Amino acid sequence: MKITAVIMAGGRGERFWPKSRNSCPKQFLSLTSDRETMIQKTVKRLRPLVEAEDIYIVTNAAYRSLVKDQLPDVPEENILAEPCARNTAPCIAFAAAVIGRKYDDAVMLVLPSDHLIGYENIYVKTLKKAVSVAEQGKNLVTIGITPTYPETGYGYINFGDEAGDAYKVERFVEKPDLPTAKQYLASGKYLWNSGMFVWKISSVMENLKEFMPDIYEGALRIGESFGTDSFEETLVKEFTAFTSESIDFGIMEKASDIYTIPGSFGWDDVGSWLAVERINETDDDKNYIDGDVITVDSKRTTVCGGKRLIAAIGTRDIVIVDTDDVLLVCSKNSTQDVKKAIAQLKEQGRTELV
Amino acid sequence: MKITAVIMAGGRGERFWPKSRNSCPKQFLSLTSDRETMIQKTVKRLRPLVEAEDIYIVTNAAYRSLVKDQLPDVPEENILAEPCARNTAPCIAFAAAVIGRKYDDAVMLVLPSDHLIGYENIYVKTLKKAVSVAEQGKNLVTIGITPTYPETGYGYINFGDEAGDAYKVERFVEKPDLPTAKQYLASGKYLWNSGMFVWKISSVMENLKEFMPDIYEGALRIGESFGTDSFEETLVKEFTAFTSESIDFGIMEKASDIYTIPGSFGWDDVGSWLAVERINETDDDKNYIDGDVITVDSKRTTVCGGKRLIAAIGTRDIVIVDTDDVLLVCSKNSTQDVKKAIAQLKEQGRTELV
Numbered sequence: 075m076k077i078t079a080v081i082m083a084g085g086r087g088e089r090f091w092p093k094s095r096n097s098c099p100k101q102f103l104s105l106t107s108d109r110e111t112m113i114q115k116t117v118k119r120l121r122p123l124v125e126a127e128d129i130y131i132v133t134n135a136a137y138r139s140l141v142k143d144q145l146p147d148v149p150e151e152n153i154l155a156e157p158c159a160r161n162t163a164p165c166i167a168f169a170a171a172v173i174g175r176k177y178d179d180a181v182m183l184v185l186p187s188d189h190l191i192g193y194e195n196i197y198v199k200t201l202k203k204a205v206s207v208a209e210q211g212k213n214l215v216t217i218g219i220t221p222t223y224p225e226t227g228y229g230y231i232n233f234g235d236e237a238g239d240a241y242k243v244e245r246f247v248e249k250p251d252l253p254t255a256k257q258y259l260a261s262g263k264y265l266w267n268s269g270m271f272v273w274k275i276s277s278v279m280e281n282l283k284e285f286m287p288d289i290y291e292g293a294l295r296i297g298e299s300f301g302t303d304s305f306e307e308t309l310v311k312e313f314t315a316f317t318s319e320s321i322d323f324g325i326m327e328k329a330s331d332i333y334t335i336p337g338s339f340g341w342d343d344v345g346s347w348l349a350v351e352r353i354n355e356t357d358d359d360k361n362y363i364d365g366d367v368i369t370v371d372s373k374r375t376t377v378c379g380g381k382r383l384i385a386a387i388g389t390r391d392i393v394i395v396d397t398d399d400v401l402l403v404c405s406k407n408s409t410q411d412v413k414k415a416i417a418q419l420k421e422q423g424r425t426e427l428v
Numbered sequence: 429m430k431i432t433a434v435i436m437a438g439g440r441g442e443r444f445w446p447k448s449r450n451s452c453p454k455q456f457l458s459l460t461s462d463r464e465t466m467i468q469k470t471v472k473r474l475r476p477l478v479e480a481e482d483i484y485i486v487t488n489a490a491y492r493s494l495v496k497d498q499l500p501d502v503p504e505e506n507i508l509a510e511p512c513a514r515n516t517a518p519c520i521a522f523a524a525a526v527i528g529r530k531y532d533d534a535v536m537l538v539l540p541s542d543h544l545i546g547y548e549n550i551y552v553k554t555l556k557k558a559v560s561v562a563e564q565g566k567n568l569v570t571i572g573i574t575p576t577y578p579e580t581g582y583g584y585i586n587f588g589d590e591a592g593d594a595y596k597v598e599r600f601v602e603k604p605d606l607p608t609a610k611q612y613l614a615s616g617k618y619l620w621n622s623g624m625f626v627w628k629i630s631s632v633m634e635n636l637k638e639f640m641p642d643i644y645e646g647a648l649r650i651g652e653s654f655g656t657d658s659f660e661e662t663l664v665k666e667f668t669a670f671t672s673e674s675i676d677f678g679i680m681e682k683a684s685d686i687y688t689i690p691g692s693f694g695w696d697d698v699g700s701w702l703a704v705e706r707i708n709e710t711d712d713d714k715n716y717i718d719g720d721v722i723t724v725d726s727k728r729t730t731v732c733g734g735k736r737l738i739a740a741i742g743t744r745d746i747v748i749v750d751t752d753d754v755l756l757v758c759s760k761n762s763t764q765d766v767k768k769a770i771a772q773l774k775e776q777g778r779t780e781l782v
Contacts, residue, residue, distance in 0.1 A: 092739070370768045383754045383781055385446070385769040388762025392743070394755075400737045401750060403757055408742025414724045415739040427737055 075209055075274070076180040079124045080169040083113055083133040083141065083187035084156055088413050089346045092400035093378065096428055101187040102140045105350055107364070112344070113187040114144055119194045123201055124183065130154055130173065131187070132165045151301075157310045162269075163324040164316040167282050167289045168309075171297030174275045181205050182278065184271040184321075190353055192340020200337040203239040204272035207333050212277040215240065216326065218265025218334040219341045224255035227345065229267040229322070231334050232258075240333035246326060265336055268343070271321065272335075281325045289316050289324075346409040347393040350376050361386075365396070374406070400427055429563055429628070430534040433478045434523040437467055437487040437495065437541035438510055442767050443700045446754035447732065450782055455541040456494045459704055461718070465498055466698070467541040473548045477555055478537065484508055484527065485541070486519045505655075511664045516623075517678040518670040521636050521643045522663075525651030528629045535559050536632065538625040538675075544707050546694020554691040557593040558626035561687050566631040569594065570680065572619025572688040573695045578609035581699065583621040583676070586612075587688050594687035600680060619690055622697070625675065626689075635679045643670055643678075700763040701747040704730050715740075719750070728760070754781055 087100025094100040101113045110118070117129060126147040133141055135155040142150060154169055166184055173180060183201060191197045204215045218231040229248055233241035246267060250258060258264035282290040292312035299308035326332060342353055351362045351374075361372055365379020372389040380396035393409065395402040404412065419427050441454025448454040455467045464472070471483060480501040487495055489509040496504060508523055520538055527534060537555060545551045558569045572585045583602055587595035600621060604612060612618035636644040646666035653662035680686060696707055705716045705728075715726055719733015726743040734750035747763065749756040758766065773782050 368769055368772050370765045370772070371762060382752070383773075383778075385754065385756045385758070385766075387756070387765045387769055388759030389746070389757055390759065392746070392757070394757050396755060398736070400739065401748075401755060402739045402741070403743055403746070403748050404739070405742030405744065408725060411724045411741045412739075415722055415741055418722050418724070419737075424737075 076128065076177050077124050077183065077205060078128040078130065078173050078177070078180045079120050079183040079185060080130045080132060080166065080173070081113065081116055081185050081187045082162060082165055083131050083137065084159055084165060085186075085188060086159075087188060088416055089409065091412050091416055092397045092402050092427070093395060096425070097136075098140065099137070099188075100344070102137065102144060105344060105353065106190075107354055111144055112190070113141070115190065116185060116187050117145055117148065119191055119197060120183070120185070122198050123205075127152070128180075130169050132156060132169050134159065157313050159318070160313065160316045161318045162321040163282075163286060163319040164289055164293075164313060166271075166278065166321050167286070167293035167316075168296055168313065170275050170278050170282070171293035172300050174279065175297045175300055177275070179274055179276045181208055182273055182275055184273075186269050186343075188344060189268070190340075190342040190344055190349075192342070194339070196339040197337070197341075200335055200339060201272065204335045207238065207240045207335065208272045208274055208277070211331065212280055213240075213273065213331050213333050214277060214281065214326065214329055215272040215333045215335060216243065217268050217270040217272070217337045219268045220336050220338040221259050221264065221266050224252060224259045225266065226250060226252055226255050228343070230255075230258050230264045231267050232264055233334050233336075234263075237333060240335050243326075243332040243334050246322060265334060266341075267322070268337070268341060269322075271326075278325070281329050285328050286319070286324050289319075292316060347376060347395065347404060347412070348406060348409050350378065350393070376406075430482065430531050431478050431537065431559060432482040432484065432527050432531070432534045432629075433474050433537040433539060434484045434486060434520065434527070435467065435470055435539050435541045436516060436519055437485050437491065438513055438519065439540075439542060440513075441542060442770055443763065445766050445770055446751045446756050446781070447749060450779070451490075452494065453491070453542075454698070456491065456498060459698060459707065460544075461708055466544070467495070468498055469544065470539060470541050471499055471502065473545055473551060474537070474539070476552050477559075481506070482534075484523050486510060486523050488513065511667050513672070514667065514670045515672045516675040517636075517640060517673040518643055518647075518667060520625075520632065520675050521640070521647035521670075522650055522667065524629050524632050524636070525647040526654050528633060529651045529654055531629070533628055533630045535562055536627060536629055538627075540623050540697075542698060543622070544694075544696040544698055544703075546696070548693070550693040551691070551695075554689055554693060555626065558689045561592065561594045561689065562626045562628055562631070565685060566634055567594075567627065567685050567687050568631060568635065568680065568683055569626040569687045569689060570597065571622050571624040571626070571691045573622045574690050574692040575613050575618065575620050578606060578613045579620065580604060580606055580609050582697070584609075584612050584618045585621050585688050586618055587690075588617075591687060594689050597680075597686040597688050600676060619688060620695075621676070622691070622695060623676075624691075625680075632679075635683050639682050640673070640678050643673075646670060701730065701749065701758060701766070702760060702763050704732065704747070730760075 087094035090100045132154045232244040234244045299305045359373040370387045372386045375389045376393045378395045391406040441448035444454045486508045586598040588598045653659045713727040724741045726740045729743045730747045745760040
């Protein structure tokens with residue numbers, strides 16, 4: 075069966091402010107020394123499995139030209155531009171309806187655009203297994219990441235009986251507290267919820283019809299208009315009317331026939347500035363330094379420089395990010411609070427800096 | 429007797445890099461919210477005691493125009509431009525010789541250009557006492573600061589018997605270690621060496637003649653040429669030949685008739701970036717913030733902003749200084765290491781940033 079991929083690239087990436095901006099979010103940035111952007115890496119690592127013409131990018135209309143520039147191999151008509159942000163369920167329904175018009179049925183990989191994968195061969199192998207499970211019946215497959223420590227920042231997948239290459243999903247659970255996360259890890263029955271899904275178009279549409287009928291109907295109307303003169307008008311009308319809902323809450327937590335494939339391929343969600351030292355090489359003092367930087371007795375310091383010289387002296391456990399108009403100095407304990415700084419700027423009406 | 433003042437303004441202020449640069453050292457900067465520069469404050473607080481025409485600024489030739497711009501009331505011929513840096517003894521000898529040509533004798537206050545004084549009335553009163561002690565015989569008077577804590581970064585003055593408003597100086601001692609500094613403080617017999625001196629021109633010249641005869645002779649030749657066509661030539665020839673030496677080591681530690689006046693007038697040597705939070709108002713979290721800055725849960729953070737927005741998030745005990753071409757992020761424990769960063773830049777030949 076045809077394999078297609080839908081890359082979700084509408085996110086804002088607030089936690090990577092001030093590099094990530096409304097005008098150029100995280101997925102369009104490079105956070106690694108090779109200078110490839112996150113979304114370029116995402117597409118590249120898929121290519122052994124999916125033809126460029128079968129890769130779809132769902133993004134905000136504002137980012138259409140960024141996608142075009144960064145992914146010249148992806149056909150322009152495969153850039154599906156959302157008129158507004160409505161979370162993952164409408165995003166996936168939109169893409170499924172469009173792909174469903176092209177192929178009678180197809181397998182659809184649903185993937186975030188802003189994660190990193192260390193072991194791409196293993197990743198592709200895992201996706202292949204997921205594809206073969208998804209092809210059976212109306213299975214919905216999610217890739218679960220084998221946890222390596224009791225992370226409290228991710229949701230978990232509790233799995234049960236083995237079923238071939240996959241495991242039956244018992245339930246999805248929210249971000250746990252630390253004792254609970256430790257129990258999960260010790261039990262050997264929990265995986266991290268990575269937000270990567272594999273299913274047939276027919277399977278996800280059936281489930282949308284059952285659990286999110288309004289979105290199902292709207293998506294069908296969008297799909298029918300795709301390629302016609304009325305497409306833009308239909309899209310705006312239907313999409314703006316969709317409820318904002320995640321695919322996890324909208325379908326995965328309600329449907330039966332949910333399977334998970336455990337994956338262990340150096341996955342990193344690149345969730346905050348702390349990721350930079352994980353995904354790049356650091357020096358002997360655990361500093362990550364990019365740009366025109368001098369250090370004196372600095373340790374565990376991440377510096378993402380801009381155009382000016384940065385001198386870091388005696389710094390510890392801190393992130394410094396320099397851009398033309400904003401400088402961030404952030405304790406490593408506070409990287410989640412970057413959002414609060416953005417909120418302050420929005421309150422002050424300084425949208426040009428957000 | 430006429431009271432004159434010599435303000436030493438040739439220093440480089442490395443510890444306030446990157447605001448303080450070779451092209452504009454600390455004494456020509458404002459580090460306080462009123463935007464007056466250090467040297468402007470120095471002159472202003474002297475004015476109750478000294479006429480503008482009797483204030484002399486000894487500085488490096490490179491800073492002549494800075495002095496002219498910042499101190500329009502000081503006559504241009506009172507700007508004594510050193511052709512090179514030779515520490516305080518040649519600086520003072522140069523000024524004494526020039527003033528000695530104008531007045532038969534006069535009292536000479538010798539003052540740094542880059543300190544701050546909290547209680548200016550008390551400061552002026554203390555200087556007046558020093559003047560009256562200096563007028564007697566060939567006394568050399570130094571202002572000692574009553575210590576408020578066991579500082580290890582200053583030299584100390586050990587004083588003995590009371591002599592009117594002053595005390596006889598027993599000896600000058602180098603920067604002590606902490607236990608020694610604590611003993612000094614407990615003894616009640618030690619003052620901080622502030623680098624402020626008061627004496628008659630005749631007294632300091634006599635002492636120069638005795639202890640630093642080469643500098644004495646050279647300074648006389650400079651003084652004789654002052655106001656003539658050969659001045660520049662004489663100055664360069666004589667001054668560059670001077671040994672680099674401090675007045676403390678060259679005279680004060682050797683002469684007799686040394687007196688000290690204890691001063692307690694909110695003196696601050698503004699010796700490092702740590703001074704900024706002492707000399708300015710801080711917020712409830714002990715942050716000092718200047719410029720376009722937003723903070724989220726920052727404490728004890730000093731931010732001297734530049735043209736761009738700075739976001740400080742979760743920072744503790746850190747100094748952030750932004751300029752157009754250099755950004756400094758420095759732990760408060762490491763403010764003395766700013767010099768090491770400058771040394772690195774010099775090694776790299778990046779003099780434009782120093």
